[in-house]
Amino acid sequence: MSETRETWIILGASSSMAGPFIRTLAEAGHGLILAGRDKPDLAAIAADAGARGASHVAQFALDVRDAASFRAILTHAEGCEGQLCCAVFVGSMPDQSQIDAEPGLVSGVVTDSFSGPARFLQALAPMLESRGGGSIVGVGSVAGDRGRLGNYVYGAAKAGFATYLSGLRNRLGREGVHVMTVKPGPVDTAMTWGLGPQPFMTTPDTVARDILKGLRKGRNVVYTAGIWRWVMLVIRMIPEPIFKKMSI
Amino acid sequence: MLWKSTSYTGWGRALSAAGELARPERMSTLARLGAVPAIGARRSYGDACLNTAGQAADMSRLDRILGFDAETGRVEAEAGVPIGELARLFAPLGWMPAVMPGTGFATVGGCIAMDVHGKNHHADGSFGQHVISLKLMQDGKSRTIAPNRGKALFEATVGGLGQTGIITSAKLQMIPCEGPGMEVTEQRVEDWDEHIALLDSSEARYTVGWLDATARGKHLGRGIVEEARSTAVRPQSAPKGSAKSVPFDFPRFTLSRVIVSGFNKAYYLRIRDGGQTRIKPLEEFFFPLDRIRDWNRLYGKSGFHQFQCALPEAELPRLRSIAERIAGSGLASPLAVLKRLGPGSGGLMSFPMAGYTLAVDFREGPKARALISELISEAQAGGGRIYLAKDSLATEAQVKAMYPDWRRWAEACARHDPEGALETDLTRRLSLRSL
Numbered sequence: 246m247s248e249t250r251e252t253w254i255i256l257g258a259s260s261s262m263a264g265p266f267i268r269t270l271a272e273a274g275h276g277l278i279l280a281g282r283d284k285p286d287l288a289a290i291a292a293d294a295g296a297r298g299a300s301h302v303a304q305f306a307l308d309v310r311d312a313a314s315f316r317a318i319l320t321h322a323e324g325c326e327g328q329l330c331c332a333v334f335v336g337s338m339p340d341q342s343q344i345d346a347e348p349g350l351v352s353g354v355v356t357d358s359f360s361g362p363a364r365f366l367q368a369l370a371p372m373l374e375s376r377g378g379g380s381i382v383g384v385g386s387v388a389g390d391r392g393r394l395g396n397y398v399y400g401a402a403k404a405g406f407a408t409y410l411s412g413l414r415n416r417l418g419r420e421g422v423h424v425m426t427v428k429p430g431p432v433d434t435a436m437t438w439g440l441g442p443q444p445f446m447t448t449p450d451t452v453a454r455d456i457l458k459g460l461r462k463g464r465n466v467v468y469t470a471g472i473w474r475w476v477m478l479v480i481r482m483i484p485e486p487i488f489k490k491m492s493i
Numbered sequence: 494m495l496w497k498s499t500s501y502t503g504w505g506r507a508l509s510a511a512g513e514l515a516r517p518e519r520m521s522t523l524a525r526l527g528a529v530p531a532i533g534a535r536r537s538y539g540d541a542c543l544n545t546a547g548q549a550a551d552m553s554r555l556d557r558i559l560g561f562d563a564e565t566g567r568v569e570a571e572a573g574v575p576i577g578e579l580a581r582l583f584a585p586l587g588w589m590p591a592v593m594p595g596t597g598f599a600t601v602g603g604c605i606a607m608d609v610h611g612k613n614h615h616a617d618g619s620f621g622q623h624v625i626s627l628k629l630m631q632d633g634k635s636r637t638i639a640p641n642r643g644k645a646l647f648e649a650t651v652g653g654l655g656q657t658g659i660i661t662s663a664k665l666q667m668i669p670c671e672g673p674g675m676e677v678t679e680q681r682v683e684d685w686d687e688h689i690a691l692l693d694s695s696e697a698r699y700t701v702g703w704l705d706a707t708a709r710g711k712h713l714g715r716g717i718v719e720e721a722r723s724t725a726v727r728p729q730s731a732p733k734g735s736a737k738s739v740p741f742d743f744p745r746f747t748l749s750r751v752i753v754s755g756f757n758k759a760y761y762l763r764i765r766d767g768g769q770t771r772i773k774p775l776e777e778f779f780f781p782l783d784r785i786r787d788w789n790r791l792y793g794k795s796g797f798h799q800f801q802c803a804l805p806e807a808e809l810p811r812l813r814s815i816a817e818r819i820a821g822s823g824l825a826s827p828l829a830v831l832k833r834l835g836p837g838s839g840g841l842m843s844f845p846m847a848g849y850t851l852a853v854d855f856r857e858g859p860k861a862r863a864l865i866s867e868l869i870s871e872a873q874a875g876g877g878r879i880y881l882a883k884d885s886l887a888t889e890a891q892v893k894a895m896y897p898d899w900r901r902w903a904e905a906c907a908r909h910d911p912e913g914a915l916e917t918d919l920t921r922r923l924s925l926r927s928l
C-alpha cells in the first residue's frame with residue numbers, strides 16, 4: 246500500500262482497458278471516483294473495487310459529450326481529502342468507412358477522444374494545482390502518431406489529445422502535478438476481438454502495469470506494448486510522399 | 494466484433510473445436526448472445542468446454558466481485574472470476590473458498606457446472622454445496638436460483654455441464670481460515686497399503702496422495718501423502734509474481750518413460766524419511782501446477798488425456814488393480830493423484846461419491862486410448878464413475894450407467910433448453926441429453 250492514499254477519478258471506467266488499472270488501485274487501498282456510461286456495468290465495477298479494498302468508491306454517470314455531467318464528479322472530487330488524480334480512458338472509434346459515409350460522425354469522435362476529456366481536465370486542473378500534486382493519466386493511441394488510411398479521424402482526435410496533454414504537462418509540471426500520456430497499440434479487448442491477430446497486441450493487464458510503472462518512474466509518454474515507441478518512430482520517419490501511397 | 498471464428502481446445506488438447514466464440518465484457522453484451530453454451534477457463538481436459546461448428550460464450554472477462562461480507566464470509570462473484578483470485582484476495586482477511594480444485598484458474602462458473610471437489614472433499618463436500626444462490630441466464634433472461642428456490646433447476650445446474658443456462662454470478666459461502674499460509678505435512682509412503690492406510694487415518698481437513706503411477710510390484714502405490722491445515726504463520730516464500738511458462742509444444746520424446754519415472758522418483762525422494770512439515774503459501778499447496786503456466790504443452794501437439802475415476806470404498810481392491818494396470822502399461826505420466834472422497838455432492842450429475850478417486854495423465858495415443866477405455870469399463874463394473882471434466886473417451890452407455898440420475902437431469906435440461914442450444918461436444922458425444 247502506498248504511503249499517501251490517493252483518490253482517482255476514472256473517466257470511462259467501464260472501458261476494457263480501465264478494468265485492471267482500477268483493480269490495482271483498489272487493492273492498494275486508494276479511493277475511486279468511477280465515471281462511465283453503462284450504469285449496471287459501472288455498479289459491478291464499483292462493487293468489485295470495494296470488495297478489493299478501495300478506501301471509498303463513488304459512481305457517476307458520464308457523457309463526455311455533455312459537460313453538464315462533469316459537475317457532480319468535480320464537486321465530489323473537491324470534497325475528497327488528500328491527493329487527487331485522474332485517468333482518462335474515454336474515446337470512440339467508429340469504422341473509418343462509416344465516418345467516410347457520414348461526415349457528421351467526425352465531431353462526435355473528436356469530442357469523445359479529445360475535446361470532451363480536455364474540457365474535463367481544464368476544469369479539474371486548478372483543483373490539482375491548488376493541492377500542489379497528483380497525477381493525470383491520459384490514454385491516447387499510437388494511432389495519434391500518424392494519420393493513417395484505416396482510422397485517421399480517430400487518430401487525429403488522439404493526436405489532438407496528446408498535444409493537449411503535452412501542454413497540460415508543461416503547465417502543471419511546475420505545480421508538482423504529473424501528467425502522463427499513454428499510447429497503447431492494439432489491446433486484447435472487445436474492440437479487437439474477432440479482428441484476427443494484431444501486431445504486438447498487448448492485454449489490459451499489461452497496460453495497467455505499464456501505466457503504474459510509468460507513474461512510479463515519472464515518465465511523460467508511455468507506449469504499451471513498449472515496442473510501439475520504436476515502431477511509431479520508424480513510421481513517423483517515413484517521408485510523406487512515400488507514406489501517402491502506403492496502406493499500413 | 495462480437496464473434497470470433499477460432500479453433501480451441503480443452504486443457505488436454507487432444508480434442509479441439511472450430512467454432513465461434515464471443516467474449517463479452519458486459520452483462521448486457523452477454524444477454525444479446527442468446528442461448529449459447531458458456532465456457533470458463535477451459536481447464537476441463539476433454540470436450541466439455543467445446544462446441545464444434547457452433548457458438549460459445551467465453552466468460553473470462555465477466556470477472557467482477559460483486560460483494561464481500563467480512564463478517565459472514567459470503568462473497569458474490571461473477572462467473573468468470575478465477576477461484577484462485579478469491580483465495581488470493583480473501584485469505585489474508587480470514588476467508589477462503591470452501592472448495593478449490595487443483596487449479597486456481599478454474600472459474601466460479603466452471604466450478605459450479607462441474608461441481609468440483611478439492612483436497613477437503615471428505616471434510617467439506619463439493620463446490621455446489623457451498624453455493625448460496627446463483628444467477629442463471631436463459632436465452633438472455635436472468636433468474637436467481639438457490640437450493641430451496643427452484644430446487645429442481647438448481648440440482649440440474651450444479652454439476653450440470655452448463656446445460657440449463659449460463660451461470661452469470663453466484664453467492665458463495667466461504668470458510669474461515671487463519672491467513673494465506675498452509676501448514677503442510679508431507680510423508681513418504683512405500684506402497685499401496687501404506688498409502689491407503691495413511692489417507693484413511695488422516696484427520697487433516699486437507700489430504701491428498703501423490704502417487705508414482707509408474708512404480709510397480711512391491712513399490713505399487715508409493716508416493717507422498719500431504720496433509721494440511723490453514724495457519725496464521727506467514728509463509729516464507731511468497732509465490733512468484735510471474736509464473737514460469739512453457740513457451741512451445743515439447744517434442745514427443747521429452748516425456749519418455751525414463752524421464753517420467755525419474756521425475757517421479759526425484760519428487761518422492763525430496764521428502765526425508767519420517768516426513769516433514771512446512772509452511773507454504775496457499776497457492777503452492779492448492780495449485781502446485783499453476784506455477785508452470787501452460788504445462789499442458791509439455792505433452793506436445795497431440796495433447797494428453799486424464800483418466801479420473803471414483804470408486805466406492807468396498808471396491809478398493811479393484812482400484813488397486815486399476816493402479817496395477819496403469820503401472821504395468823508404462824504409459825502413465827508423472828504425478829497421479831489419489832484422494833479420499835466423502836459422500837457430499839451438490840447436483841444430479843456430480844462426480845464425487847463416497848470412496849476413493851484416482852487421477853492419472855496419459856499422453857494421447859492409440860495405446861493410451863485403448864487402456865483408458867478399459868479402465869473406464871473397470872470403474873463402471875465397480876459401481877464407480879469417471880469425471881466428465883476429464884473425459885474424452887467414454888461412451889454413452891458407460892456414462893449413463895455411471896450416473897444414475899442422468900435422466901432426471903436430462904429432463905430438466907429439456908425443460909430449460911428444449912432446442913438443445915446449450916449442447917457441447919461432450920453432451921453430443923455421449924448423447925447425454927437424449928432421453
Ligand SMILES: Cc1cc2nc3c(=O)[nH]c(=O)nc-3n(C[C@H](O)[C@H](O)[C@H](O)COP(=O)(O)OP(=O)(O)OC[C@H]3O[C@@H](n4cnc5c(N)ncnc54)[C@H](O)[C@@H]3O)c2cc1C
Binds near residue numbers: 531
Ligand atoms: C491442473 C488441474 C487440476 C484440476 N484439479 C481438479 C480437482 O482437484 N478437482 C476437480 O473437481 N476438478 C479439477 N480440475 C478440473 C477443473 O476444475 C474443472 O474442469 C472446472 O470445471 C474447470 O473450470 P473452467 O472455468 O475452466 O471451466 P471449463 O473447463 O471452461 O468448462 C467446464 C464446464 O463448465 C461449463 N461452464 C463453464 N462456465 C460456465 C458458466 N458460466 N455457466 C454455465 N456453465 C459453465 C462448461 O460449459 C463446461 O461444461 C482440474 C483441472 C486442471 C487443469
